[in-house]
Amino acid sequence: xxxxxxxxxxxxxxxxxxxxxxxxxxxxxxxxxxxxxxxxxxxxxxxxxxxxxxxxxxxxxxxxxxxxxxxxxxxxxxxxxxxxxxxxxxxxxxxxxxxxxxxxxxxxxxxxxxxxxxxxxxxxxxxxxxxxxxxxxxxxxxxxxxxxxxxxxxxxxxxxxxxxxxxxxxxxxxxxxxxxxxxxxxxxxxxxxxxxxxxxxxx
Amino acid sequence: xxxxxxxxxxxxxxxxxxxxxxxxxxxxxxxxxxxxxxxxxxxxxxxxxxxxxxxxxxxxxxxxxxxxxxxxxxxxxxxxxxxxxxxxxxxxxxxxxxxxxxxxxxxxxxxxxxxxxxxxxxxxxxxxxxxxxxxxxxxxxxxxxxxxxxxxxxxxxxxxxxxxxxxxxxxxxxxxxxxxxxxxxxxxxxxxxxxxxxxxxxxxxxxxxxxxxxxxxxxxxxxxxxxxxxxxxxxxxxxxxxxxxxxxxxxxxxxxxxxxxxxxxxxxxxxxxxxxxxxxxxxxxxxxxxxxxxxxxxxxxxxxxxxxxxxxxxxxxxxxxxxxxxxxxxxxxxxxxxxxxxxxxxxxxxxxxxxxxxxxxxxxxxxxxxxxxxxxxxxxxxxxxxxxxxxxxxxxxxxxxxxxxxxxxxxxxxxxxxxxxxxxxxxxxxxxxxxxxxxxxxxxxxxxxxxxxxxxxxxxxxxxxxxxxxxxxxxxxxxxxxxxxxxxxxxxxxxxxxxxxxxxxxxxxxxxxxxxxxxxxxxxxxxxxxxxxxxxxxxxxxxxxxxxxxxxxxxxxxxxxxxxxxxxxxxxxxxxxxxxxxxxxxxxxxxxxxxxxxxxxxxxxxxxxxxxxxxxxxxxxxxxxxxxxxxxxxxxxxxxxxxxxxxxxxxxxxxxxxxxxxxxxxxxxxxxxxxxxxxxxxxxxxxxxxxxxxxxxxxxxxxxxxxxxxxxxxxxxxxxxxxxxxxxxxxxxxxxxxxxxxxxxxxxx
Numbered sequence: 008x009x010x011x012x013x014x015x016x017x018x019x020x021x022x023x024x025x026x027x028x029x030x031x032x033x034x035x036x037x038x039x040x041x042x043x044x045x046x047x048x049x050x051x052x053x054x055x056x057x058x059x060x061x062x063x064x065x066x067x068x069x070x071x072x073x074x075x076x077x078x079x080x081x082x083x084x085x086x087x088x089x090x091x092x093x094x095x096x097x098x099x100x101x102x103x104x105x106x107x108x109x110x111x112x113x114x115x116x117x118x119x120x121x122x123x124x125x126x127x128x129x130x131x132x133x134x135x136x137x138x139x140x141x142x143x144x145x146x147x148x149x150x151x152x153x154x155x156x157x158x159x160x161x162x163x164x165x166x167x168x169x170x171x172x173x174x175x176x177x178x179x180x181x182x183x184x185x186x187x188x189x190x191x192x193x194x195x196x197x198x199x200x201x202x203x204x205x206x207x208x209x210x
Numbered sequence: 211x212x213x214x215x216x217x218x219x220x221x222x223x224x225x226x227x228x229x230x231x232x233x234x235x236x237x238x239x240x241x242x243x244x245x246x247x248x249x250x251x252x253x254x255x256x257x258x259x260x261x262x263x264x265x266x267x268x269x270x271x272x273x274x275x276x277x278x279x280x281x282x283x284x285x286x287x288x289x290x291x292x293x294x295x296x297x298x299x300x301x302x303x304x305x306x307x308x309x310x311x312x313x314x315x316x317x318x319x320x321x322x323x324x325x326x327x328x329x330x331x332x333x334x335x336x337x338x339x340x341x342x343x344x345x346x347x348x349x350x351x352x353x354x355x356x357x358x359x360x361x362x363x364x365x366x367x368x369x370x371x372x373x374x375x376x377x378x379x380x381x382x383x384x385x386x387x388x389x390x391x392x393x394x395x396x397x398x399x400x401x402x403x404x405x406x407x408x409x410x411x412x413x414x415x416x417x418x419x420x421x422x423x424x425x426x427x428x429x430x431x432x433x434x435x436x437x438x439x440x441x442x443x444x445x446x447x448x449x450x451x452x453x454x455x456x457x458x459x460x461x462x463x464x465x466x467x468x469x470x471x472x473x474x475x476x477x478x479x480x481x482x483x484x485x486x487x488x489x490x491x492x493x494x495x496x497x498x499x500x501x502x503x504x505x506x507x508x509x510x511x512x513x514x515x516x517x518x519x520x521x522x523x524x525x526x527x528x529x530x531x532x533x534x535x536x537x538x539x540x541x542x543x544x545x546x547x548x549x550x551x552x553x554x555x556x557x558x559x560x561x562x563x564x565x566x567x568x569x570x571x572x573x574x575x576x577x578x579x580x581x582x583x584x585x586x587x588x589x590x591x592x593x594x595x596x597x598x599x600x601x602x603x604x605x606x607x608x609x610x611x612x613x614x615x616x617x618x619x620x621x622x623x624x625x626x627x628x629x630x631x632x633x634x635x636x637x638x639x640x641x642x643x644x645x646x647x648x649x650x651x652x653x654x655x656x657x658x659x660x661x662x663x664x665x666x667x668x669x670x671x672x673x674x675x676x677x678x679x680x681x682x683x684x685x686x687x688x689x690x691x692x693x694x695x696x697x698x699x700x701x702x703x704x705x706x707x708x709x710x711x712x713x714x715x716x717x718x719x720x721x722x723x724x725x726x727x728x729x730x731x732x733x734x735x736x737x738x739x740x741x742x743x744x745x746x747x748x749x750x751x752x753x754x755x756x757x758x759x760x761x762x763x764x765x766x767x768x769x770x771x772x773x774x775x776x777x778x779x780x781x782x783x784x785x786x787x788x789x790x791x792x793x794x795x796x797x798x799x800x801x802x803x804x805x806x807x808x809x810x811x812x813x814x815x816x817x818x819x820x821x822x823x824x825x826x827x828x829x830x831x832x833x834x835x836x837x838x839x840x841x842x843x844x845x846x847x848x849x850x851x852x853x854x855x856x857x858x859x860x861x862x863x864x865x866x867x868x869x870x871x872x873x874x875x876x877x878x879x880x881x882x883x884x885x886x887x888x889x890x891x892x893x894x895x896x897x898x899x900x901x902x903x904x905x906x907x908x909x910x911x912x913x914x915x916x917x918x919x920x921x922x923x924x925x926x927x928x929x930x931x932x933x934x935x936x937x938x939x940x941x942x943x944x945x946x947x948x949x950x951x952x953x954x955x956x957x958x959x
Contacts, residue, residue, distance in 0.1 A: 037251055045253060045262065073750050075750050126332050126333060126335075164840060165840060166888065
């Protein structure tokens with residue numbers, strides 16, 4: 008059990024991010040989303056807790072890929088939090104951070120496609136793709152943006168721009184970027200697990 | 211002691227501090243969902259302060275609060291509705307058992323109307339149907355009604371178009387577009403030759419197929435209502451064309467730059483002559499079949515919430531065919547039909563503020579049908595014979611009908627997803643039937659004004675239980691009769707997500723014009739429906755089971771005179787299972803329909819199982835998209851027991867009797883269709899999407915017999931079969947889109 012306290016916010020954040028690095032299940036992500044949200048409400052000014060809370064909920068949407076009925080509340084929550092994170096950034100300077108925010112926005116919109124691709128695909132699919140492109144434009148070295156772009160290339164039918172070869176290249180690039188990245192502390196650094204999983208499927 | 215009081219004050223502070231510390235209330239509790247599963251990590255917060263905790267992995271929390279008096283606790287967890295609780299702090303420990311409702315478990319998702327109906331909506335989640343799912347069922351030939359035959363409640367009737375639902379004839383199912391009746395959804399019916407639909411199925415973003423118990427907002431359909439909602443503004447300007455050997459078409463949609471209005475025109479022409487040369491047909495077609503259809507539309511977003519839509523469709527068909535005469539082997543029956551139909555629909559919807567909404571529609575339909583029946587000899591010369599039945603086999607008949615409708619519905623949304631809806635509609639119909647036989651001419655003119663008022667309320671009972679109560683009253687000037695139809699449905703949602711629904715309703719319908727022409731003293735026919743169903747959606751799977759009982763009253767009988775002397779019943783059980791999850795990339799559904807029905811109707815001498823019903827129907831629909839080769843494959847299969855057929859003889863003196871009867875063979879038909887998608891100009895900025903579609907109905911080539919025609923004397927019978935064992939199509943379609951979606955997205959980032 009965690010109690011709110013004004014001290015040791017950074018340790019708390021670090022501890023929660025460390026937990027996030029180990030998370031796998033919906034329950035874990037759900038709990039972490041709550042943790043980050045609580046930290047966000049204490050910090051009031053930091054974009055990161057909102058970013059992480061949104062990421063956890065977006066991630067749940069991805070885990071529920073085959074359970075369309077359940078996704079919407081998580082997507083709604085994630086969207087709300089990521090918009091808050093975005094509003095706390097100075098978009099002219101904080102390009103790297105903005106790129107991370109776009110990645111989560113892309114994930115949220117993609118999770119809305121999972122609700123029922125037939126009914127929501129044409130509405131949210133292009134939005135998700137657009138956010139990935141924006142994330143890459145804002146920071147071409149963002150491995151998470153490359154991962155999402157790779158995911159899109161992997162999952163989209165060829166006719167609509169899908170390309171398995173390109174997907175592999177992007178994923179390998181993302182992997183390389185992740186491996187060469189400096190220790191990020193509490194800054195966004197997720198992706199290794201996701202990239203490896205997809206590369207495995209591509210084999 | 212310089213400051214004797216100081217220590218005292220300090221001590222007092224300590225004491226107060228001690229008291230304050232002691233005056234802490236320990237609030238403990240657990241947070242669970244309505245399934246009694248613990249919710250780890252729920253947030254428990256004191257409203258108006260930053261004091262809060264979250265639950266541990268067992269859903270338990272401990273919150274120490276100081277002070278006294280009332281506090282409001284806010285409990286939240288993603289995926290659940292937040293809840294607030296008042297607690298009174300008075301130094302005693304408080305234990306709370308908190309249950310959070312699933313966000314998806316709000317009353318809004320207890321769709322009361324789901325009883326008796328299948329909804330294919332562009333808002334469909336998980337395994338619910340989308341309009342695309344419905345219209346891509348293999349072998350439907352571009353007719354929504356055909357696609358819906360693969361859903362529970364509908365029968366597979368190969369020789370006729372339309373929907374035969376739960377023991378009802380196809381005239382007992384009505385189609386509605388944006389609230390207004392669509393009087394003739396298919397091209398004019400031709401004996402034993404199902405006719406295509408006039409409207410393009412892609413026109414609709416919402417398809418609600420009710421196989422019974424439908425809302426009081428609709429009427430004039432004894433068995434079933436097919437409620438269609440047309441699309442709003444397109445998301446881009448586009449042009450499309452298709453080329454099939456028997457049908458070509460072009461069309462475009464233009465979306466205004468401000469994304470606030472659009473217009474479009476489509477035209478298509480089909481002639482089966484060429485196809486019929488390649489694939490031999492049983493009837494000898496001397497004309498067509500030929501079909502022309504043209505439509506125009508405009509749509510205007512009149513405000514943030516307002517939408518005005520106009521749709522107009524003109525269609526023309528021309529069919530001429532010869533078949534062997536049933537009464538004489540040396541004679542030929544020739545049948546020719548020209549049909550013109552104009553349908554237009556103007557609809558408007560707007561929010562009026564304060565949770566009021568208005569939906570209004572006006573529709574107009576003109577229908578003209580000219581039929582010519584001729585008796586020919588083997589040299590194709592017309593023969594006029596005075597002996598019955600041949601004396602009746604040379605005739606011309608013309609039907610002219612005008613139909614207009616105006617309708618307004620007001621709705622108000624209330625708390626807990628409750629709503630009231632009420633409105634009125636007016637139907638005007640004017641029909642003229644003229645026939646000329648060798649023996650003389652007959653003309654009958656009929657016109658009717660039918661007024662209906664209706665009201666319906668969605669009522670919240672408990673969080674898991676809701677009801678819809680409605681009533682509809684109608685008055686027809688032609689019948690000079692009124693009716694009052696109550697409609698009730700109930701829904702109860704189980705904690706696990708399953709839902710049980712019940713419905714009761716009375717449904718009225720004016721007898722068909724051909725009978726009213728002979729006796730306009732007829733009354734409304736009626737049916738009473740009782741339905742119960744259970745359904746559950748989870749993990750991209752959908753299960754539904756429905757049982758029903760219905761009675762028919764005052765059905766039209768033709769003997770001894772035209773009257774409301776008929777009645778009947780239908781009962782059955784239906785199962786539906788859809789699964790988009792088990793097999794990766796494969797979407798399939800299975801439908802089973804059991805039907806037990808009998809009716810005394812028309813010339814039936816007593817209550818018998820109608821020829822358009824069979825006890826058991828099993829359907830399987832499978833769809834798969836092969837992403838790597840851009841190929842979409844669809845399969846639809848039906849296995850149904852045989853249908854009864856009768857030879858009902860009506861002697862000049864005496865009552866009708868059944869002189870011969872039987873049951874047809876099992877219906878066993880598999881349809882397949884494929885669409886291969888590609889792009890001819892992939893590098894072009896406005897890249898086009900093209901596709902080759904091909905399909906085959908009844909790929910196994912089973913010999914289907916739908917029933918028999920009997921000669922006048924009952925000595926000769928001729929099977930009713932499809933015009934060819936298999937039917938095929940292959941063609942190219944192309945779509946050129948000026949994709950403005952990116953502009954739209956950029957604007958909204």
